[in-house]
Amino acid sequence: MSLTETLTALNQKELALADVVASLWKRIEEREPEIHAFIRLADPEALMRREEALSSQPLRGLPIAIKDNLTTVDLPTTCGSKSLSGFRPPFDATCVTRLKAAGAQVQGKTNLDEFAMGSSTEHSAFGSTRNPCDPDRVPGGSSGGSAAAVAAGEALAALGTDTGGSVRQPAALCGIVGLRPTYGRVSRWGLVAFASSLDTVGVLARTVRDAALVLSIIAGHDPKDATSLPLPPHDYTENLETKDLQDLKIGLPREYVPPGLSPAARGLVDRWCQALQELGAEVVEISLPLTEYALPAYYLVSSAEASANLARYDGVRYGLRVPGELMAEMMAATRTAGFGREVKRRIMLGTFALSAGYYDQYYGKAQRVRTLIAREFEAAFQEVDLILGPTSPTPAFRLGEKADPLSMYLSDVFTLPSALAGLPAISIPGGEVEGLPFGLQLIAPRLGEEKLLRAAYALEAALSA
């Protein structure tokens, strides 16, 4: 059942919260030993006990899974890193506070690539998560635990974070819905920073309606986050149902259907265009020639910001400390033991890109490219309402298959450009390639969530019919 259907059943007293929790935990017992979506789970008995206290709230006590880079007071927040193993934050992330205020409960903390750096959830210090559709394959990343939990039926919905694609790509690889809001729409307070100018909190859900429902709860201005947009809360489920998409013009960028895309994937893209046309939308080919520069720009900007953000894990303030004679020795030993290979790679890359003499050549240039990419989208949105394409170039790959970092990075070619531009985007199930889920991505202009969700909702129905 979807989150919305579960809520309806609770409201009509066909189900009690205890039944829902029991059935989720039954699923967890069956699937979790193989999937490993969670780093830590709440006590189901404790969740059941709050039935009465929360029954008058909109979410009626339903458990929601939370990616383990969002702070929670109930359970430790590790970011999938040894450096934060067992760390208990003193406050909840704003998105968690809002969920709780709406009557949700924290179901558990989901696995992720260490500090959200990765596309497969293989870079977690606490072991890999597996794809529920095929356990030899990765669930994508970095919100792989959240995506796998929802896809396996272990969770009704989950929060994830998307810096360069970490909500959309795992949603695509696991065959569910993944929504990245406009940068600034959802507070980053309590999101452990990876790349602050790109980080967003997003939703992984079984349906577009569920994603819209959760967004309605977590979005809104938060004075604790200086980049939070001063916008009032909004009900994104309100205008989902429109009979057609006649008012919409959808752009399909040539660069999002590159020659390397498999024939099966191309076939799906054709099917999506046809479905959109049948819904009354106009589909036109467009071009976003700067697409190929998004990957290098993203890895320079995000790694530069990461190198600064991760300086705080010094053995003094948080988590792990490995003793040493001198303070510098203690710090070096702590960071050597606390961080995994990928995180170290990013810190080194970022530090290098920011160093005197290279700053302009690398970081400065990447920032300028980022501006050009944002402008390219702005120009495209003068002509079209939404942009369509695949979420990721391939379906889920095998564990261990992408040992070379660059081949892993390429998994995000279609999600990075919109992330650099701070745009909202969604991935919905788009059919199958090689018997595995393949995601359809829609990208909207800044603050275009309503239009985005309305089109995604109509397409979801058309493609599953």
Ligand code: GLN
């Ligand atoms: N896969 C991308 C990276 O490794 C994006 C990660 C993210 O969005 N958190 O940086």
